[in-house]
Amino acid sequence: MARGYGLETRATRNGWLAAALLLVASGCDRSNAPGSQDAVPLAARDVAQPEGWADELALPTAEDLNSDPDVLEIAIEARVADVEILPGIKTRAWTYNGGIPGPLIRAKVGDRVIVHFKNSLPEPTTIHWHGLRVANDVDGAPGVTQPPIEPGAEFRYEYTLTDAGTYWYHPHTDSSAQVGRGLYGAILVEDPADPDAFGDDLVMILSDMGLDENGELLPADSGGNFGDLFGREGAVLLVNGKVKPTLKVRNGKQQRWRIINATRARYYNLRLRNHRFMRLGGDNGLAARSADIYNLIVTPGERADAVFTPADAPGSRNVLRWVPTERGYGSTFNRAAEEMLYIETVADAPVTPEPIPTELRTIERLDLEGATALTLDLTIAITSTVEMGINGVPYWKTKPLEAKIGETQVWRIVNGTDFSHPFHLHGYFFQVVDDTRVPEWKDTVNVPTKSEITIAVRFDDRPGVWMYHCHILDHAEAGMMGTLVVRDPNAPAADAPPLPVHHKH
Numbered sequence: 001m002a003r004g005y006g007l008e009t010r011a012t013r014n015g016w017l018a019a020a021l022l023l024v025a026s027g028c029d030r031s032n033a034p035g036s037q038d039a040v041p042l043a044a045r046d047v048a049q050p051e052g053w054a055d056e057l058a059l060p061t062a063e064d065l066n067s068d069p070d071v072l073e074i075a076i077e078a079r080v081a082d083v084e085i086l087p088g089i090k091t092r093a094w095t096y097n098g099g100i101p102g103p104l105i106r107a108k109v110g111d112r113v114i115v116h117f118k119n120s121l122p123e124p125t126t127i128h129w130h131g132l133r134v135a136n137d138v139d140g141a142p143g144v145t146q147p148p149i150e151p152g153a154e155f156r157y158e159y160t161l162t163d164a165g166t167y168w169y170h171p172h173t174d175s176s177a178q179v180g181r182g183l184y185g186a187i188l189v190e191d192p193a194d195p196d197a198f199g200d201d202l203v204m205i206l207s208d209m210g211l212d213e214n215g216e217l218l219p220a221d222s223g224g225n226f227g228d229l230f231g232r233e234g235a236v237l238l239v240n241g242k243v244k245p246t247l248k249v250r251n252g253k254q255q256r257w258r259i260i261n262a263t264r265a266r267y268y269n270l271r272l273r274n275h276r277f278m279r280l281g282g283d284n285g286l287a288a289r290s291a292d293i294y295n296l297i298v299t300p301g302e303r304a305d306a307v308f309t310p311a312d313a314p315g316s317r318n319v320l321r322w323v324p325t326e327r328g329y330g331s332t333f334n335r336a337a338e339e340m341l342y343i344e345t346v347a348d349a350p351v352t353p354e355p356i357p358t359e360l361r362t363i364e365r366l367d368l369e370g371a372t373a374l375t376l377d378l379t380i381a382i383t384s385t386v387e388m389g390i391n392g393v394p395y396w397k398t399k400p401l402e403a404k405i406g407e408t409q410v411w412r413i414v415n416g417t418d419f420s421h422p423f424h425l426h427g428y429f430f431q432v433v434d435d436t437r438v439p440e441w442k443d444t445v446n447v448p449t450k451s452e453i454t455i456a457v458r459f460d461d462r463p464g465v466w467m468y469h470c471h472i473l474d475h476a477e478a479g480m481m482g483t484l485v486v487r488d489p490n491a492p493a494a495d496a497p498p499l500p501v502h503h504k505h
């Protein structure tokens with residue numbers, strides 16, 4: 001993958017490491033050497049993050065059962081477990097391996113991942129690897145790419161990581177209920193050629209939970225039709241499964257945030273007083289250019305990749321806030337900002353932040369000449385129930401769209417409804433056709449209320465039946481979901497992918 005940045009080479013990075021080791025060996029801790037930092041601020045890379053800086057945000061990892069450095073083999077069990085969300089109160093939640101979030105899958109481009117999955121939940125489930133370009137048969141869409149995994153049953157997921165970036169995994173069966181109870185985990189795919197000039201990685205999986213005062217989960221259908229219509233936002237905001245954790249930082253010492261929105265319905269608009277962020281990209285890693293931004297906006301299913309440069313004086317405490325974002329009818333009415341994450345500046349020495357390159361990656365616009373064009377109209381029908389659909393048809397009555405390997409299609413996604421919808425396509429990255437945006441590859445894009453967005457997608461490989469849907473999971477389950485058959489024109493007819501069997505809602 002051609003990338004235009006890379007001011008620093010492996011060689012200089014190793015040189016820097018060697019210098020750092022020498023300093024340690026000589027017993028000279030430059031960050032604490034009195035006098036030295038006042039005259040000459042330290043380069044950011046010469047200092048480490050504060051001791052235990054991200055301890056409260058640490059994500060569990062799963063044991064790698066395979067000694068091959070290019071294979072990550074792990075066991076994931078979905079099971080009911082007691083977790084502590086509110087201080088001193090037990091919440092009976094649905095978990096991967098007993099915790100919220102599930103284990104972080106951290107690997108590098110080209111690695112093979114093997115997941116021995118066991119369903120110990122009282123209901124069927126599947127795992128979808130959101131954003132990963134996996135083969136169709138491990139995509140985790142129940143009744144489409146695999147049968148639902150019944151309670152007590154096991155399933156082996158195996159795939160190769162083809163793209164650097166931030167991804168996540170979650171159930172695709174009764175998804176609003178299952179994600180809402182705690183089933184989600186982060187995936188970080190690193191590129192060994194990626195210089196770490198941007199600073200240390202911090203994966204932040206943002207979620208929310210609906211709990212009563214005893215710490216019990218609200219029922220999955222809380223709010224009834226209104227819950228379906230608005231999408232269910234839990235009142236308890238979590239960062240890596242914690243309520244208002246604290247991050248320790250050093251003034252000027254950068255870190256790279258990898259943010260995942262794993263909520264059912266909540267839109268995030270993140271703000272930090274006194275600070276701006278350098279957005280590097282999102283769903284599929286780096287965008288073409290970095291962008292200096294004030295609001296970090298992440299809609300359900302999306303990811304954001306941004307450099308945070310702490311700029312507060314040592315001894316101060318700041319707070320990252322969720323700010324209400326317009327996502328349709330009444331969504332910001334009478335709502336205040338909420339605190340999510342405390343940021344404590346602990347270090348006594350300012351450091352000079354690293355410059356962030358502007359050009360990050362070469363992303364060529366897809367050639368749209370001769371591309372098949374189609375329109376997907378997001379629709380809501382309110383009768384005695386709320387039925388959402390695409391082109392007026394809910395998921396359980398839909399006919400699959402058709403595409404051929406090698407073909408480019410242009411989808412106009414029209415949203416005439418009173419709500420915004422984050423549109424997600426499985427299996428392929430797309431480009432938003434809009435010259436005012438920084439070019440980047442995405443798998444989820446917000447379609448604001450009463451507007452439309454056009455995306456271009458090239459079906460590069462991997463025939464099969466793929467899902468697309470609104471990532472407000474209550475909307476998806478209410479019918480705003482469809483399928484797409486990607487066929488290999490050279491495959492014998494017998495190898496054609498089967499048509500999905502849709503279960504009645």
Ligand code: C2O
Binds near residue numbers: 172426467471
């Ligand atoms: Cu993240 Cu079909 O979903």
Ligand code: CU
Binds near residue numbers: 475
């Ligand atoms: Cu929606």
